[in-house]
Amino acid sequence: MDDGMSGFYIKAAGHHVNNGGGTGGGGNNGNSGTKCGRWNPTTEQVKVLTDLFRSGLRTPSTDQIQKISTQLSFYGKIESKNVFYWFQNHKARERQKRRKVSVDEKDVLRRLGKISSKTHFLEVNHVSSDEPERVIETLQLFPLNSFEEQEPAEKLRMHANDCRETATTFSHPPLDLRLSFL
Amino acid sequence: MDDGMSGFYIKAAGHHVNNGGGTGGGGNNGNSGTKCGRWNPTTEQVKVLTDLFRSGLRTPSTDQIQKISTQLSFYGKIESKNVFYWFQNHKARERQKRRKVSVDEKDVLRRLGKISSKTHFLEVNHVSSDEPERVIETLQLFPLNSFEEQEPAEKLRMHANDCRETATTFSHPPLDLRLSFL
DNA sequence: GCAAATTAATGATTTATTCAAG
């Protein structure tokens, strides 16, 4: 899906709602109603913001926010912070979306290669509004119990080209590492 | 742009991805194909590494690398150098990210609070307000030409509960922004 | 065709990080 917009262009579709025509009360922008809830972007505002985003703008500077806001104010009420938040949210959600896809598909598809027929497709949905990865490992981090104090030197040139993937075949490492040395 | 975030924690996530399901080599390690390409960390591995990092570990000593590697080998193929590189890269990218952010968003929030709306804008294009969805605006993104000096700073917790909705009532915003800074 | 009820989007806040100054 286009990263650019997720669900923004859905806003007020049918009737050009912008107040331009007259206060008709149109509806959306919160103009007529006097209702001072949260900012409710106009279709045009969203379009511009989206275009900016798609053009690569991710985190506008103060100046930019200022200008964008000013420009968008033509279409309806808007404040700088709205622009700021919009970019923050849009960026974050775009990212989130991408991430989710990776989890759902990528991962699944990945192994799909060898696991041909299966019910993977279905599983894709189950992760709806939940967090993709929720493995609550309580495992701690580092051993250190031993002694520590690393050797100052040793360039470590680790080189070990062995293609195994067996993973040391231990029974089950409890993972009881602790970062005492920190 | 970076969007990729750190990229680490994206790997395989959802459900226990570890080889459990399939052939020993199964799926995660990316080695399903016998291909000895680059290391492909498992979700668990990444988690542990990340936790270590978050716990303050930035440059593990040889011993530490060794231990970490051993522990992580349970989850899948891994070599010491992978651990080493991971920390190296993670640290670097984290920094990089931060640096970039500084340039971009640094002051955004900072001064956001005081930005109201005003300034100038020129008239260039006009967008027919008739068709919300059909307008093929050629408008570009950001100006930058101007100047705008940034005020030193201030916390400003943007709060501006003014219920206006008038929208600056300007005549017609040309929208002539350009993203030169990109 | 409406309007209450339900669900999906998405604007606005809060919280937890990371790096870096002092």
Next chain:
DNA sequence: CTTGAATAAATCATTAATTTGC
């Protein structure tokens, strides 16, 4: 080691869509 800057992630909250009963 402590504190300051500055998010981005997580979360809260409100508005619009959509569904459902009449």
